[in-house]
Amino acid sequence: MPRLGDHVSEGRPGPEPAGGRRTGLGAAGVAVTLAGVLVNGLAYLVPVLAARKLDADDLGALATALGLVAIAGVPGLGLQLAVAVHHARHGPSDTRRLTVLTAALCAGALLVATPVLVAALDLPTVVPALLAVTTASVVLSSRSLGELQGGQRFLRLATAMALLAAARYGGVIVGLLLGAGLTGALGVGALTAALAPPALAWLTGTPRRPSAAPRLTVAQVTAGCGATLAMLVVSYADLLLARQLLPPSGSGAYSVGTVLTKGALWAPQVAAVLALPRLARGDRRSRTVALAVTGACGLVLVGASAVAGGLAFRLVGGPDYTALGRYAPLFAAVGALYAVTFVLLNDRLAGGVRWAAAPLWFGTAALVTVAVIVRPRTVGGLVAAALATAAVTTLLMAVPARRRTASHPATGDRSSPPGPATDRTRSAPAAPPG
Numbered sequence: 001m002p003r004l005g006d007h008v009s010e011g012r013p014g015p016e017p018a019g020g021r022r023t024g025l026g027a028a029g030v031a032v033t034l035a036g037v038l039v040n041g042l043a044y045l046v047p048v049l050a051a052r053k054l055d056a057d058d059l060g061a062l063a064t065a066l067g068l069v070a071i072a073g074v075p076g077l078g079l080q081l082a083v084a085v086h087h088a089r090h091g092p093s094d095t096r097r098l099t100v101l102t103a104a105l106c107a108g109a110l111l112v113a114t115p116v117l118v119a120a121l122d123l124p125t126v127v128p129a130l131l132a133v134t135t136a137s138v139v140l141s142s143r144s145l146g147e148l149q150g151g152q153r154f155l156r157l158a159t160a161m162a163l164l165a166a167a168r169y170g171g172v173i174v175g176l177l178l179g180a181g182l183t184g185a186l187g188v189g190a191l192t193a194a195l196a197p198p199a200l201a202w203l204t205g206t207p208r209r210p211s212a213a214p215r216l217t218v219a220q221v222t223a224g225c226g227a228t229l230a231m232l233v234v235s236y237a238d239l240l241l242a243r244q245l246l247p248p249s250g251s252g253a254y255s256v257g258t259v260l261t262k263g264a265l266w267a268p269q270v271a272a273v274l275a276l277p278r279l280a281r282g283d284r285r286s287r288t289v290a291l292a293v294t295g296a297c298g299l300v301l302v303g304a305s306a307v308a309g310g311l312a313f314r315l316v317g318g319p320d321y322t323a324l325g326r327y328a329p330l331f332a333a334v335g336a337l338y339a340v341t342f343v344l345l346n347d348r349l350a351g352g353v354r355w356a357a358a359p360l361w362f363g364t365a366a367l368v369t370v371a372v373i374v375r376p377r378t379v380g381g382l383v384a385a386a387l388a389t390a391a392v393t394t395l396l397m398a399v400p401a402r403r404r405t406a407s408h409p410a411t412g413d414r415s416s417p418p419g420p421a422t423d424r425t426r427s428a429p430a431a432p433p434g
Helices: 027-053 056-072 074-090 096-112 114-121 127-150 154-177 181-194 196-204 218-223 225-245 248-266 269-279 284-307 309-317 319-350 358-374 379-407 420-425
Strands: none
Touching: 027 056, 027 154, 027 248, 027 309, 056 074, 056 096, 056 114, 056 127, 056 181, 056 225, 056 248, 074 096, 074 127, 074 218, 074 225, 096 114, 096 127, 096 218, 114 127, 114 225, 127 154, 127 181, 127 196, 154 181, 154 196, 181 196, 218 225, 225 248, 225 319, 225 358, 225 379, 248 284, 248 309, 248 319, 248 379, 269 284, 269 319, 284 309, 284 319, 309 319, 319 358, 319 379, 358 379
16 A cells, blocks of 8 residues: 655656655545545445345355455555556566466466365355456556556555445445345456456556566565465454354354454554554654554544444444444454554564564464364354454564564664665565455
């Protein structure tokens, strides 16, 4: 995701700026922020609407399908990041072949895994094929997002983000409103998602003749994928386990609860977005501020869930789920802890820490192991295991951060920007998944 406060340039396509004025929280920052709100809002609207249009079994299947698309589309996030960085450093270059290859691999993985997905997650046979179309479309669109971000054309980037969200989720929403059921809604969603790549390519415009800069490589695309994948897997693992361990009614109820988790996870992300540029320059104070803001936001949301948990479940899933309000603080706490974890992960990546996402993979493995051994059969049992996993993961991320701060105390509010050589060797900060 772009950083607020960067240079802004508009025009279609036009020459890209070599400089510009700083806008702070100006038009570009507001536009991208609103686009992010729209993206998350449409993503949250799908399960909210599905809870009123589908039965419990199909509701759980739809939530699982959306989680699979998010996980399978992770290389698209890595592609966007790599294209943006490469474009900013070297100017426009031909990335079409690598983009098509990435999209084909992502979609192909879902098609190859169809027998396993159908058997393990109890999905209709046609669903993985529909998800493959959606995933390929999202990945292909990531190239345009990266070009706009790398070219510092942030107002157009905000427009592209909004268009992609409308294409990705709008079709599913229309299908649900028309009563098309699970496969019908996903089919309409796949159709509208396929319209996104050409629309975003038109919005981006025809780039100037590629320079003699080095080509974007597979290694650059995959560099940021590990951490992004870890973030998504650990935050969706409990939802996937719910589909397998809980009865249909429990799986549907758990998918409603995870809407609260995702809300608590992404609500304070503006703090992480604003902190990223300073984190990349080694400013530990900005990390402290980002953690404080994120933690405070999490406490507020958990407290609100404790007071009005029944209302929260009613608003998200309808009156049939009001009785589950006692679990609302647990779901919110899981999201709040992972929000803190992701700030710490961005800090580790910005500092060039090797194996930055190792605690997240450990947490995922621990949750799966506990779930396989204990096999919780209730919503409360599974969310308790997810909360314990989130707490342990956050602790594992926080301890190395304190050690690094003690070993390398900050010398001021800002450290000097890294030089070109240093900048090339660092891992790029992870953008929040959308």
